[in-house]
Amino acid sequence: MNSYFSAVSPLCAIGISVAWFSAGVFVHLIICRIAGTPKYMARGLACGFLLMLCLAVRQICTHTVNIVVLYYVLTLWLAYMMFFVNLMNSVTLKMLDFMAKRGGTLAADDFSQIFGSDSAIVSRLEAIKRNNFLRLENGRLYITTKGRTLVSAVRIIRRITGVTEAG
Amino acid sequence: MNILDFFGQPDCNFIIYASAAVFLIFLLTARIKNMAAGASCHARMNKANFFFLLVYMAAVAAYCIFRRVFSIQILAAFIGGIFLFVTLQQIYLMALIGLVKKSVSVTVVEAAEMPEGIEEKELKKKFSGNADAVRLNRLEQMKFLGLAEETQNIFKITGRGKFFNALGNIILKIWGLERL
Numbered sequence: 001m002n003s004y005f006s007a008v009s010p011l012c013a014i015g016i017s018v019a020w021f022s023a024g025v026f027v028h029l030i031i032c033r034i035a036g037t038p039k040y041m042a043r044g045l046a047c048g049f050l051l052m053l054c055l056a057v058r059q060i061c062t063h064t065v066n067i068v069v070l071y072y073v074l075t076l077w078l079a080y081m082m083f084f085v086n087l088m089n090s091v092t093l094k095m096l097d098f099m100a101k102r103g104g105t106l107a108a109d110d111f112s113q114i115f116g117s118d119s120a121i122v123s124r125l126e127a128i129k130r131n132n133f134l135r136l137e138n139g140r141l142y143i144t145t146k147g148r149t150l151v152s153a154v155r156i157i158r159r160i161t162g163v164t165e166a167g
Numbered sequence: 168m169n170i171l172d173f174f175g176q177p178d179c180n181f182i183i184y185a186s187a188a189v190f191l192i193f194l195l196t197a198r199i200k201n202m203a204a205g206a207s208c209h210a211r212m213n214k215a216n217f218f219f220l221l222v223y224m225a226a227v228a229a230y231c232i233f234r235r236v237f238s239i240q241i242l243a244a245f246i247g248g249i250f251l252f253v254t255l256q257q258i259y260l261m262a263l264i265g266l267v268k269k270s271v272s273v274t275v276v277e278a279a280e281m282p283e284g285i286e287e288k289e290l291k292k293k294f295s296g297n298a299d300a301v302r303l304n305r306l307e308q309m310k311f312l313g314l315a316e317e318t319q320n321i322f323k324i325t326g327r328g329k330f331f332n333a334l335g336n337i338i339l340k341i342w343g344l345e346r347l
Contacts, residue, residue: 007175010243033343040344068173068183068247075254082258087335088347092305096314096324097346100332104324108317111302120298121291124271133276142284147276154277157267162197164204 006064017072024051024077037088044084048077178236179244182227186248189226190255193219203264212264216256223252 008016028047035043055073059065087093099106128134133147143151158164174180193216197203202211227245231237267273275294279285306322309315314328324332339345 005170005172007172009176010174010179010240010247013174013247014243029342036343037345037347066173067170071251072247075250075258078258079254082262084342084344087339088344091301092308092312092314093332093335094346095302095305096309096328096332097336099315099322099324100329104329106322108303108306108320108322111306111322112299120301121275121294124275125287125291128272128275133272134279136287137284139287140284141279141287141290143276143279148280150273151277151280154267154270154273157263161264161267162201162203163208163264163268164201 002063004060004063004065006059006066008064008066008069013066013069013072016069017076020051020055020069020073021076021080024048024073025080027051040088041081041085044081048074048081051077174240174244176240176244178231178234179240181230182241182244182248183251185226185230186223186251189219189223190252193256194260203268208264208268209261212256212261216253220249220252223248 024047028044031043031047032040052070052074055070056065059070095111098111102110125134129136129141131146132144133150134141135144136142171184172180173183196219197212197215202208202215205211227248231241271294275290278290278293306315306317309322309328310317312327313325314331315322315324317323
């Protein structure tokens with residue numbers, strides 16, 4: 001029987017992975033330049049999914065499926081996504097940028113102008129409601145079935161990993 | 168062809184298997200010793216992971232010396248093994264633990280879990296103090312990382328801070344993205 005799996009040399013595995021990853025980054029760069037920041041995360045994940053799909057289909061068609069190459073490309077892509085998520089969302093980097101744009105010197109209290117108590121929780125709460133994890137009724141928030149499923153899944157993972165302290 | 172014959176060379180395959188095996192041992196040790204419990208679990212787990220990474224590197228070096236196998240392919244497999252070990256921890260395990268432990272969104276959803284729900288104002292009040300704590304924590308972090316220095320509650324950006332901020336802005340500009 002003709003197997004779908006194939007071995008490649010370690011050096012070749014690195015070369016193939018870097019080539020595919022670089023191609024993905026190039027396509028993602030063009031997409032980002034055209035579409036900008038909105039829905040950045042969803043587009044990044046979709047781009048990664050398509051990249052993995054193309055690689056997998058190519059490997060299946062040419063009978064050269066290699067788990068290590070697939071792992072390298074997937075992980076490189078996730079690391080790339082995490083880098084941008086941190087760069088765009090990191091509170092520390094945002095505060096640093098805020099300080100740099102205001103002459104490089106600020107009093108500790110000045111940071112509360114944009115990193116105030118309410119702004120962070122209000123925007124987060126809006127996103128949670130928009131994604132149907134909570135619903136608002138007469139000024140009270142109730143958990144939805146989707147929210148309950150999320151909480152149950154998180155509790156199972158906490159039990160497996162031994163995480164005891166949340167928040 | 169065997170699905171687990173990644174490189175077609177037994178020595179190179181062994182280096183990858185060893186990486187996965189040592190990571191599994193690390194996972195079991197972390198679970199048995201309850202390393203994910205408590206407040207400073209990230210630092211504790213990273214420290215343990217680094218120790219096991221050293222064990223893995225020493226084991227591979229000993230294997231290569233014992234078997235007298237040295238080549239560019241062995242080195243590439245070794246780099247792959249280190250990549251596998253480090254990314255299993257940093258990209259997958261820590262991301263999962265970070266999500267179940269530190270996600271503000273999950274904590275907010277959990278807070279409204281009771282059948283009677285929770286007043287929106289009460290929930291906002293409950294978490295607004297959290298945002299203050301995060302802000303103060305990040306100011307301390309900036310000092311710790313040498314990105315800013317503090318004198319009498321006045322923060323001043325350092326040369327390193329300016330460099331990293333400029334670098335981040337250049338990358339975002341190339342990709343056409345903005346901070347959220």
